[in-house]
Amino acid sequence: MVSFWNLPPLVNAAIALVIAAAIVIAVTFAFTRLFAFLGRDRPWLVLLKRRTRVPFVVVTSVVLAWIALRMTIPYRDNAADVFRHVFVVLLVLSITWAVGSALTFAADLGLSHYATDGSDGWQARRARTQVLVVRRLIAAGTVIIGVGAALLTIPGIAAVGTTLLASAGFLSVVAGLAAQSTLSNVFAGMQLAFSGAVRLEDIVVVNGEWGYIEEITLTYVVVRVWDERRLVLPSTYFTQQPYENWTRESTAVLGTVFFDLDWGVDIPRMRARLDRILDESGLWDGEASSLRITDTVGGYVQVRALISADDAFKMFDLSRTVREEMLLWLQKENPEGLPRTRIQTVQRDGEVFPKPARKPQHPAESADDAERSRGDETKPLRLADIEAARAAAPGVDEK
Known part of the structure; x- marks a missing residue:
């Protein structure tokens, strides 16, 4: 055990932690200056520093803290096992984070080769779509692998995990889960990213709504409608339903x-x-x-x-x-x-429309018609008509 001036173990541990922190700060400053000097003409170095600086600091801090506490504090059997497990888990998680950051840097480096505008804009949008999906896959895979590796450091859980991985039942469970809607959307999101069916900022028409692709995730796609509304659709919609893509090959x-x-x-x-x-x-x-x-x-x-x-x-x-x-x-x-509606009347010169022919009338009828009063089309009754009506109905008594 290391002791500074025969001080108590906790004080020695505090001093060792301060020394470890100073070393981390010095190393971080040195690497930052080195990357700044070398990255003047190399943009990828600047991107590498941005992606890996924090994970590097965390890994270095965990390692130096483990060494400082191990050298200054005496542990008994059970305490030593707990101490070791804690720092092993922290180290596994931090290293997993650093590896995931390095893979994310590689994905971003591939994207930097494409221009964000110009004649190859559709290629840049396709690369951005794929990189975003790959980054999400890297993040999800990093978390799963890191947590699994950390749990496997515990002897009891490691035995259970080994048994599950070696059994055929585990594979059937994975196959069953893959058939569920959630994982179906994940697979559909990966298919969209690498097939190029839709890309970020593509102009699409879905469900009668016109808009553009704003975000593509592993499980859903966000379509920004022209009036600033958002349509959130599952990834399986774009693999199972018809839709219009106005910018499939070109934005024109x-x-x-x-x-x-x-x-x-x-x-x-x-x-x-x-x-x-x-x-x-x-x-x-x-x-x-x-x-x-x-x-x-x-x-x-x-x-x-x-x-x-x-x-x-x-x-x-x-x-x-x-x-x-x-x-x-x-x-x-x-x-x-300008649009207008026309109405036109036509009259032919010298045209005389024929009058309807009248039926010849009997002289007696003409005399009767002459007796009609003006304005009244009722024929006046005559005495002879009255006498004829009485003769036809003899049963009617006169009053």
Whole structure:
């Protein structure tokens, strides 16, 4: 045992811990300065320092603390076993953390080879998606392996773990768990990451909602809708359900703007106006521009403007700019093209419509008709008619 000036063991332990802390600080400072000097022209060294500095400090601290306490405090049999198990568990966990950080650095290093913008932006988004999923797998695997290794240092648990790993029943348990929905989502998340079906910032349409992929995890995918809502969907949705991906190979998209106009619209001038609007908008990518009449139905002319943009967000703004500017142009420069409803009456010169022919009447009927009073179409009763009616009904008594 090490003793400083014959001091009590606890005081010696405190002094040893202070010395260990000083050594950790000195070593950390030296490595930091070394990485800063060597990393001026090597960005990967800066990334390595950022990822591994804290785990390195933790591992060094655990090792030096174990040595300092072991050399200054006397332990009996049971206390020595507990002391050893505690520091073995801490060392295993810290080393596992350091290994996981190194693997995360390797994943980030692979991502740094891709540009975040430019012509290969879709490749960068695919790499980011894969790296994020790999990092989550590394984190989950590191925790599982670290905790399992720490538990296996305990003799009783180690025996149980060895028995389970060696038994065929354990494999059947794993197979049964894999069939559950949770692990199905995990496998689906890994499939999405490495198949490239969807990537971060992809423009998608799911369940009738338009948005872009904001986050991909091992179990779910977050879609940010255009109105700032979030759709949280299980990973299995994108492996089992149909959906639209507008940026599968490229972010460029085509758009259409339709106008229902009158037959008096000036198509050549309207086409020239469209070209000018696109040039001045700052949103057009210069790939596609056309103006065509697509249909003539119901007394209207349907005109379609085909436009293009670098991504769906610019297309959203560009289509509305084209619609608004074209409407203002029609109102000021070509009002004859505005939609309208026409009603037209036609009269032929010299045409005389024939009058309906009248049925010839008996002279007696003409005399009777003449006796009708004006404004009253009822025929007046005559004495002869009254006498004829009485003769036809002899049973009616006169009053």
